[in-house]
Amino acid sequence: MTMRAIGFLLCGMLATTAAMAADVTVVTAAKVHTMDAARPHAQAFAFDDRGAIVAVGNRDDLLSRYPDATRIDAGDATVVPGLIDAHGHVSGLGLALLQVDLVGTRSREEVLQRLRDFARELPEGAWLVGRGWDQNDWPEQRFPTAVDLDAAFPDRPVWLSRIDGHAGWANSAAMRAVERDLSGDWQPDGGKILRDEAGKPTGVFVDAAMAMLDAAVPALDEATLTRALELGMQAAVEHGLTGVHDAGVSLAELRRYQALADRGAMPLRIHAMADGDGKALAWLCDSGLYRHPSGRLQMRAVKLYIDGALGSRGAALIADYSDDPGNRGLLMAEPAAFASIVDKAKQCGVQVGTHAIGDNGNRIVLDTYAAALGNAGADRRWRIEHAQVLAPDDLPRLAALGVIASMQPTHATSDMPWAEERLGPERIVGSYAWRQLRDSGARLALGSDFPVESVDPRLGLYSATTRADAEGLPAGGWRPEELLTSFEALRGFTLDAAYAGFAEKEIGSLEVGKRADFVVLGQDPLAIPPAQLRSLEVRATYVDGQPVFAKP
């Protein structure tokens, strides 16, 4: 052993001794909801200098056990485990923060106003890209057209994706930039170009048809893409999130995350799901499941798609849409092709999470999973992302297969004004069916699907427990038989989300041996009426015992 090595060893021993005496932090609060069934309530917990929880319990006991500890006195606050969003899109959120935000626009005129304001800052000829419009929020409730944009923007290309990301609205300048000739009556596989009676594209492109416009937008540079990840993660921790399952990460994007993790610039934990049957999945199959040494980044899952979304009638239904006879939606993948990707993921030990909205989409996914999993489904933790509309017979199949329902409470409250028109009174019974799924024994991992919905998990807790809009309507909640309790909703955003990311031994609850990921809240989410959950005060967010956000 060299002198240098001995020096290190001595330093290490001294550091360990010091850690026992002083490098412990004790957190005290009015209440600590641990989400640990063995000890659900406490007033204090302690963690070491590496961010590992070493004790949970009574305030006086912990303060006398660690007299020299650093203290975080949260006063009258309530502490809960760090919240985990089980389905979001970090770069999408970051890029949305770099684009025109059309969420909440009440008319086409309001859209135009926001576009004009934003365009003032743009160089001449640069694409004006935005997202978040929803024609269901406008007086006329019909799809917009290119003509609506052309007078204000005759030369500048404009490309605006719908709130659900499953349709886009282009002006004529943007359509001129598309490489392929859009005239004629052809349609792309898995998508739709809306055309007028003369066959001319109206400007709206659904699902796979959007790719032609996306391809025409000039590429973003690396620095902007990394900036988007930073902005997205920062927005997440400001809302009390300590983890996100990023549903669709390319290999290039994983490299960006890795570079951030290498320089200690990840404020929270990312469970990255590879983006379909692409380079990232191939890399996982070649090199094995991936985890960064910091514990802030892992990739061991793949995100697949079976169908589209309900808002744009792209969700695959077993029978016709109730408000569009003859239309049963779109499959994004042929069942046989889907099954072969699922088999590939299984061979590689990769977790599968598949976007399925319609009852046909969900049934194909369940049939495919059942065939691939056989009887050993439980520990693979495969997931259905959204699981929005299920045939009643299919509801118990998730629990039977050990398949996780990865659901977004705010989708229900966003869709409730029109969902029954699309689905009719019978199919609505198996839709947004959190209570039926949970009671059947399925695990609910909750999330937001940001930036489709807000990144703010308080809105998810509120929607889950009220099934009401921001004004509290309808009174008593929409189809209140599916309501969750505050505890169940919190569990879906903590321990069960952790489980869905293979991380329940490290995070998701506050117990000895786990990481000190926690949120300091101004009110007790389990004591206040659910109607107040959307205005919970997030005072601070900690990951590995380090503050990553503190309210100014």
Ligand SMILES: [Zn+2]
């Ligand atoms: Zn999503």
